[in-house]
Each structure stands twice: as C-alpha cells, then as structure tokens.
Amino acid sequence: MALINRIEDLIKSEVNAFLDKAEDPQKLAAQLVIELSDALSECRSTAAAIICEQKALERRQANQAKQIEVWQQKAEHALHKDREDLAKAALCEKQKLADAQQSLMDQKQTLDETLTKLRVDADKLASKIQTLKAKQQQLLRADRTANARIKVRSTLNKQDVENVLSRFDELEHKVERIEAQVESYELGQSATAQQFEAFERDEKINSALASLKQKMQSTSAPVGA
Helix, strand or coil: CHHHHHHHHHHHCCHHHHHHHCCCHHHHHHHHHHHHHHHHHHHHHHHHHHHHHHHHHHHHHHHHHHHHHHHHHHHHHHHHCCCHHHHHHHHHHHHHHHHHHHHHHHHHHHHHHHHHHHHHHHHHHHHHHHHHHHHHHHHHHHHHHHHHHHHHHHHHCCHHHHHHHHHHHHHHHHHHHHHHHHHHHHHHHHHHHHHHHHHHHHHHHHHHHHHHHHHHHHHHCCCCC
C-alpha cells in the first residue's frame, strides 16, 4: 500500500540528522510535525476503514457457515431418500460456499496483517511526533536563550552604558559632598546654639546675683539711717 510505504519513509527518517542539516531547524521541525500528523491521521482513518471491512467479512463468513450447514443437511436428507443426485448437487453447492469462505478468510487474514502493521506504524508515528515536539521546544528554548544572551552582551558593550554608569558615580560623589556640607552646617549650628544657651544662662545667673545683692544690702542697712 502506498500509505504504508509513505509512513515507513517518514518513520525511517532521522529527525536529528534532518534538523542538524537544516538552515532553519524550527521551520523544518514544524513541517515534519505537520507531515507526520497528517500521516498519523490517514493511518488511523485507513485502520478504521479496515476494521469496518473486517466486520463485514466476518458477517459474510457467518452467513456462509450457516448456508454450508444447510446444504450439508440437504445432502444428508437426499441420501436418506435415496436421491444421490440431489445429495451430490447439495454437496456441490456446499463446496462452492466453502471455497468462497476460504477466499473470505484469506482476505480477512490480509486485512488483519495490514491492520497490525498500521497499528504498529501509528504507534511509531505518535512517538516520532512527540520526539519532534520535544525537539521543537528544545530548539525554541535554545533560540530564546541565545537571543537573550546576544541582547545582554550587545547592551553591555554599548558605550552608553559606560557613560550612564560614570554619570551615576559622579552623581553619587556629588550627593556625598552635599551630605557632608549639611552635616558640617548642622555641627556649626549646634555649637552656636550651645553658645547662645550658655550666654542666656549667664544672663539669668547674673540677674539673680544682682537681685540677691540688692536684697542683702537692704536687709543690712541700719534702721532710721
């Protein structure tokens, strides 16, 4: 059968060898998956048709077996009636049916062998499809990884990146200088505030001291003086 020959060619094809030689392994893998899937679909369709044909043959064989039994009974009945001529004619009809049944059995055996081969081929095709799909995913991951690495390398090699990093360093140094100025300013402000606090505290003490002196002078002055 042409279908079986085509399936055998597809099954025998070395997937890895095809993909290694291909200019675009992704496209070839996708095309092979389509071809294998079509072959698998056709294989299953043909197997279904063969199964139907087998059942039809089995029904014809069953009917012929019944007819053979009928002609056997007729031959026996004719002999019982001493009608050898009729018995012989009945056996002749029986033999025709037996020959036809043998032909049906030969056809059925051929169909059985073909169906067995189609089932084996269908399993091989399904396995080959799974292998190809796994290879597709592997190629896709490898392609994505390669493109990502190329993009990263290309980006890192750009002069703009170095310029940006350099500007970040400059900005960082500038921020550090500003922070240092703020800290020094705050330190200066803290010292001045402390001086003002000391000054205000001295004023309060001096005022309290003057008040105390005045009070003591008033207390020690002679009465009526």
